[in-house]
Amino acid sequence: MDTQYIQTKQYEEAARSLVDAAAWCYAESGCGNEQTLRANIAAFEHLYIRPRMLVPMDAPDLSTTVLGTSISLPVMAAPVGFQQLWHPEGERASVQGTGQAQTLYVASSSATTSLEEIAGRVCSPLWFQLYLFEPRSLSAQLVQRAQQAGYQAIVVTVDTPYYGRKERFWRNQYSLPEHIRKANFSDDVDPMVSSTFDWGVFDWLRTLTDLPLIVKGILTAEDTCKAIEHGVAAIVVSNHGGRQLDAALPSIVALPEVVGAARGEVEVYLDGGIRTGTDVFKALASGARAVFIGRSLLWGLAVQGAEGVNQIFAILREELEYAMVLSGCPDVNCITSDLLKECNW
Ligand SMILES: Cc1cc2nc3c(=O)[nH]c(=O)nc-3n(C[C@H](O)[C@H](O)[C@H](O)COP(=O)(O)O)c2cc1C
Numbered sequence: 069m070d071t072q073y074i075q076t077k078q079y080e081e082a083a084r085s086l087v088d089a090a091a092w093c094y095a096e097s098g099c100g101n102e103q104t105l106r107a108n109i110a111a112f113e114h115l116y117i118r119p120r121m122l123v124p125m126d127a128p129d130l131s132t133t134v135l136g137t138s139i140s141l142p143v144m145a146a147p148v149g150f151q152q153l154w155h156p157e158g159e160r161a162s163v164q165g166t167g168q169a170q171t172l173y174v175a176s177s178s179a180t181t182s183l184e185e186i187a188g189r190v191c192s193p194l195w196f197q198l199y200l201f202e203p204r205s206l207s208a209q210l211v212q213r214a215q216q217a218g219y220q221a222i223v224v225t226v227d228t229p230y231y232g233r234k235e236r237f238w239r240n241q242y243s244l245p246e247h248i249r250k251a252n253f254s255d256d257v258d259p260m261v262s263s264t265f266d267w268g269v270f271d272w273l274r275t276l277t278d279l280p281l282i283v284k285g286i287l288t289a290e291d292t293c294k295a296i297e298h299g300v301a302a303i304v305v306s307n308h309g310g311r312q313l314d315a316a317l318p319s320i321v322a323l324p325e326v327v328g329a330a331r332g333e334v335e336v337y338l339d340g341g342i343r344t345g346t347d348v349f350k351a352l353a354s355g356a357r358a359v360f361i362g363r364s365l366l367w368g369l370a371v372q373g374a375e376g377v378n379q380i381f382a383i384l385r386e387e388l389e390y391a392m393v394l395s396g397c398p399d400v401n402c403i404t405s406d407l408l409k410e411c412n413w
């Protein structure tokens with residue numbers, strides 16, 4: 069398809085008609101009554117930009133670094149499982165499109181392509197997302213394989229002691245097709261997430277790898293302090309796209325508290341509800357160093373494979389560039405909290 073869309077939501081509309089109903093419902097669903105799913109997006113609507121005029125610049129500089137790695141814009145690919153549901157090329161296409169956009173890809177533990185194959189395709193920096201499985205040896209093996217394959221950090225998802233109740237998906241009595249399988253595991257292994265871990269898991273992981281450990285799924289100042297005590301390199305403020313605890317805080321609402329508690333000691337990123345370049349702007353103004361996209365990446369993948377993923381990043385890049393020029397920000401470091409105002413109406 070050569071159609072070029074100019075907003076991510078146009079990709080959403082196009083993807084809806086292309087993707088199998090079960091896969092669509094699985095991706096779009098939140099958990100429970102989907103309060104958090106809706107609020108992740110709605111909360112951005114309460115934030116407005118206080119733009120500054122007559123700040124001279126050429127084209128603004130959108131590039132930044134995450135843990136020292138350069139990315140061409142402050143938007144990265146979130147870990148998303150089962151990507152062959154949206155495109156036959158699955159993760160192979162999404163990592164390629166992310167590389168074309170010159171940004172970073174996080175490979176999911178639950179990918180339909182093995183972590184080694186993803187790494188073999190890569191033209192972008194790569195992090196590996198780890199679920200905390202029982203038996204622990206399953207997680208340990210993944211960490212060692214990821215290090216061996218050249219991944220640059222481990223993103224530990226801590227908001228999933230159980231998989232969330234995706235009730236919309238369940239109510240529709242959908243199930244995922246048989247051929248969709250977790251390629252990091254052999255067919256006779258069905259890895260289960262575990263609710264028995266405590267913060268000591270980071271000390272254990274540290275004995276397995278020298279790679280930076282990033283914690284994904286933090287929403288409070290208290291857990292920010294715990295994470296820093298246990299030596300994490302960075303924090304992802306996330307409620308898993310509204311798919312774990314329903315009624316959990318919207319990510320953009322939780323972000324300032326985490327940034328405050330982190331006191332500049334570790335980098336803080338955000339995911340959840342990013343659909344436009346102004347959403348990225350608002351997250352950066354609230355203290356995030358960069359953001360991740362989950363569902364919007366899948367829409368690009370479903371519509372145009374690797375090129376669609378590249379296009380999603382291109383749309384966000386252009387929208388962010390406009391927001392920066394129109395608010396007087398020559399580079400991403402200029403996007404500060406004084407440029408934001410909350411209006412609760
Ligand atoms: C279909 C789907 C699968 C996901 N799989 C994973 C996963 O394997 N590991 C993980 O840590 N997060 C997973 N997530 C959560 C994303 O990493 C991210 O937190 C979320 O999608 C961000 O919200 P957004 O979709 O509004 O951008 C998944 C999300 C979706 C929609």
Ligand SMILES: CCCCC(=O)C(=O)O
Nearest residue numbers: 148149178228231308311
């Ligand atoms: C069993 C894989 C779970 C993927 C996931 O994290 C999600 O669906 O939100």
